[in-house]
Amino acid sequence: xxxxxxxxxxxxxxxxxxxxxxxxxxxxxxxxxxxxxxxxxxxxxxxxxxxxxxxxxxxxxxxxxxxxxxxxxxxxxxxxxxxxxxxxxxxxxxxxxxxxxxxxxxxxx
Amino acid sequence: xxxxxxxxxxxxxxxxxxxxxxxxxxxxxxxxxxxxxxxxxxxxxxxxxxxxxxxxxxxxxxxxxxxxxxxxxxxxxxxxxxxxxxxxxxxxxxxxxxxxxxxxxxxxxxxxxxxxxxxxx
Numbered sequence: 001x002x003x004x005x006x007x008x009x010x011x012x013x014x015x016x017x018x019x020x021x022x023x024x025x026x027x028x029x030x031x032x033x034x035x036x037x038x039x040x041x042x043x044x045x046x047x048x049x050x051x052x053x054x055x056x057x058x059x060x061x062x063x064x065x066x067x068x069x070x071x072x073x074x075x076x077x078x079x080x081x082x083x084x085x086x087x088x089x090x091x092x093x094x095x096x097x098x099x100x101x102x103x104x105x106x107x108x109x
Numbered sequence: 110x111x112x113x114x115x116x117x118x119x120x121x122x123x124x125x126x127x128x129x130x131x132x133x134x135x136x137x138x139x140x141x142x143x144x145x146x147x148x149x150x151x152x153x154x155x156x157x158x159x160x161x162x163x164x165x166x167x168x169x170x171x172x173x174x175x176x177x178x179x180x181x182x183x184x185x186x187x188x189x190x191x192x193x194x195x196x197x198x199x200x201x202x203x204x205x206x207x208x209x210x211x212x213x214x215x216x217x218x219x220x221x222x223x224x225x226x227x228x229x230x
Contacts (some may be wrong), residue, residue: 001171034216036154043204043220044146044154055209055218087154089216096168096214098144098156 002026004088004101012109019075021104023088028068032091035064035073038103039084047086048073075106083108111135111219113205118224123196131188131205131221138186139163142208144217145179145190147201157203158190159214168214172198195228202226 003026013019023033035048046055048064051071061076075082088101117129131143145157158169158179167179178191188205202223209218 046218049216100154103153
């Protein structure tokens with residue numbers, strides 16, 4: 001089973017700053033990686049899929065990069081609504097299997 | 110717009126069964142694979158199962174295989190999760206999610222608000 005490790009567990013930043021979140025896979029997942037945002041009391045929301053593609057409605061300040069085992073979600077300039085928990089997820093093509101990372105909490109400093 | 114509404118959650122004793130439903134609207138239900146994902150209180154996300162667009166193929170996480178069954182009814186635009194032999198470790202909010210695209214199983218592109226299942230004696 002592929003394990004995803006996210007770092008840091010908690011990231012404390014101020015609005016306007018740049019955020020860099022990391023996700024490392026225990027083995028290559030090619031580009032089959034997604035990023036989700038979850039605000040308190042809400043369902044997760046897909047932000048990025050296939051490592052670098054923004055989902056419909058994802059603001060341009062969010063960008064994803066990486067391939068193989070190392071991936072990054074970057075938020076160029078934090079808005080108040082961006083403070084949330086972020087999860088990465090990998091998908092295996094065959095058989096279909098999905099794994100989430102443990103999450104990174106982005107909190108206001 | 111895409112809408113997914115889960116129902117069927119509640120408190121259930123260990124060893125018992127429960128069936129969750131997810132009513133879908135705003136898209137062509139038979140064109141998309143569908144997922145169940147759960148989240149234990151205060152914990153992260155765990156993928157549970159996926160079913161193909163036509164209902165012919167199902168895949169499960171190791172933690173639920175043999176106990177849970179995912180199914181869909183195209184006449185009712187509804188996704189189901191039959192959960193048997195429940196344990197306290199199954200306590201979680203259960204989300205249904207529509208695949209992002211029509212190709213394969215994809216990612217969870219659209220999510221419902223979830224339904225809480227609490228397994229307790």
